[in-house]
Amino acid sequence: xxxxxxxxxxxxxxxxxxxxxxxEQNLNHDAMYWYRQDPGQGLRLxxxxxxxxxxxxxxxAEGYSVSREKKESFPLTVTSAQKNxxxxxxxxxxxxxxxTNEKLFFGSGTQLSVL
Amino acid sequence: DQQVKQNSPSLSVQEGRISILNCDYTNSMFDYFLWxxxxxxEGPTFLISISSIKDKNEDGRFTVFLNKSAKHxxxxxxxxxxxxxxxxxxxxxFRGANNLFFGTGTRLTVIP
Numbered sequence: 001x002x003x004x005x006x007x008x009x010x011x012x013x014x015x016x017x018x019x020x021x022x023x024e025q026n027l028n029h030d031a032m033y034w035y036r037q038d039p040g041q042g043l044r045l046x047x048x049x050x051x052x053x054x055x056x057x058x059x060x061a062e063g064y065s066v067s068r069e070k071k072e073s074f075p076l077t078v079t080s081a082q083k084n085x086x087x088x089x090x091x092x093x094x095x096x097x098x099x100t101n102e103k104l105f106f107g108s109g110t111q112l113s114v115l
Numbered sequence: 116d117q118q119v120k121q122n123s124p125s126l127s128v129q130e131g132r133i134s135i136l137n138c139d140y141t142n143s144m145f146d147y148f149l150w151x152x153x154x155x156x157e158g159p160t161f162l163i164s165i166s167s168i169k170d171k172n173e174d175g176r177f178t179v180f181l182n183k184s185a186k187h188x189x190x191x192x193x194x195x196x197x198x199x200x201x202x203x204x205x206x207x208x209f210r211g212a213n214n215l216f217f218g219t220g221t222r223l224t225v226i227p
Contacts, residue, residue: 004158006158009156033214035217040124040219041219042117042119042204042217042218042219042220043159043204043215043217044217045214048213048214050213056213058214088156090158090159091158092158103149103161103164104159104161104215105161106151106158106159106160107158108156108157108158109156109157109158111156
């Protein structure tokens, strides 16, 4: 089955700790994205990558870092600089083509909470 | 600045009736619109889309209407079923944009 796998489903972070959220896709998609969802808010873009070894900041990149060493993988690190990390994090991917941003395919998400 | 707005946070509808979810946008550059459906603790799934060259797109029980002059689109679900109970996100984009712009979502509850 093709899809996007996010792990873990639930993650707890201690103050001052960096944590990494995993995202793997086997859809052969070129573009990958990280979104954050807070209660009562829409999805906000953290980082995106349109090709291996390249990524761009989204609207709320401060306190986060990413890497794209493989086409299939786009891990997100929530650093200690992110002061309000509690949220639901969604990874997505899309085909590269005429438009890279249509029809995003989402993973099932990671709920990050601060201890 | 929220470029895509869903002003109704929640909607309740009886099973079998029509559900109408509304979405407004402010950016006149948007030329492609999508609706996503999201269940709790899951990622959103694509539901239906419409290009700005059309004013209506149908897929089974789901129809999206686009009114460009009013910068408004709506999703109609007929007939509504209990399994349709979820949060619905409206999203928009334009050629050259790097991502989708999402609304805040509307929680639909279909009452059996």
